[in-house]
Amino acid sequence: MVHRGFSPMFWAFWLIGATLLAFIALPLLALLLHPTLGDLRQVAEMADVRSAIGLSLAAALFSTALAALFAVPLAYVLARQQFRGKSAVETLVDLPLTIPHTIAGIALLLVFSRGGWLGAPLAHIGLEFWGTFAGIVLAMSYVGLP
Missing domain, CATH: 1.10.3720.10 (MetI-like)
Known part of the structure; x- marks a missing residue:
């Protein structure tokens, strides 16, 4: 396959895909970063x-x-x-x-x-x-x- 640059449709699909990836990743990232050890200890008790x-x-x-x-x-x-x-x-x-x-x-x-x-x-x-x-x-x- 010869690389001739990316078409506008490629960039549109990439933007749509990136939105989906953010939708998946952001809640997981928040789950990892939001709770403190104190929060976890309180819940575990x-x-x-x-x-x-x-x-x-x-x-x-x-x-x-x-x-x-x-x-x-x-x-x-x-x-x-x-x-x-x-x-x-x-x-x-x-x-x-x-x-x-x-x-x-x-x-x-x-x-x-x-x-x-x-x-x-x-x-x-x-x-x-x-x-x-x-x-x-x-x-x-x-x-x-x-």
Whole structure:
């Protein structure tokens, strides 16, 4: 490719792209630069914050374990085998990446809430997801796939 200078369209696209980069980078930069050690210490002393962090870490651990238990064997089969419908399975596995988290949450509620397709029968045996640790793990697992 011969370099003949940049066109006005190139500069317009670069400006648009730079705006997007600033939109991504500025909040992250503010997150790194704004809080002082005193601010962080004050927040870390709050019992609710420590509890939320502990809950998040525990749910992430369980979600990771579920991924190892279910996703790794499926990934092995998809990587090693050719079978009818393989592309459909791969597409289904990739779908959670394309669904906004809010929509994924609504979909999970439709299936796993007390009146949902699976939630109602599971509630009869004592397994509930609404407002529970199991619900958090379920949501983290879903949005963390594949």
